[in-house]
Amino acid sequence: MKLPNWIEEAENRVNSATEGPWISFVEGRDHLSGSSFIRTSGGDIELTGATIEDQDFIAHARQDVVALIEEVRRLNSLLDEK
Structure with missing residues (x-):
């Protein structure tokens, strides 16, 4: 699929x-x-106008999107096996 x-x-x-x-x-x-910031392997990201929740979301999205894509691919492969 x-x-x-x-x-x-x-x-x-x-x-x-x-x-x-x-x-x-x-x-x-x-x-x-x-100040508040997001630490990355390439340096820090400082945001203006973001809430704490926005900053946490942006930081976690880097890892969360990877995990979600892997899960979609895993589920897709299960569908292909049927």
């Missing part, structure tokens, strides 16, 4: 982004001084 185009497009975006893991660090929650 062919996967939808958006799966391949999402996978291309993941593969083009800075390698993970990405980790959200929130001032006052994860450290005491400085």
Whole structure:
């Protein structure tokens, strides 16, 4: 079964982004001084105008999208076996 185009497009975006893991660090929650940021293997990302929840979502999306694509591919392969 062919996967939808958006799966391949999402996978291309993941593969083009800075390698993970990405980790959200929130001032006052994860450290005491400085600013809130997302740590990546390529450097820190600082956001303006984002809520803590937005920042956590963006940081976790780097790993979550990879896991979701792997699960879609796994489920798709099970359908192909039938």
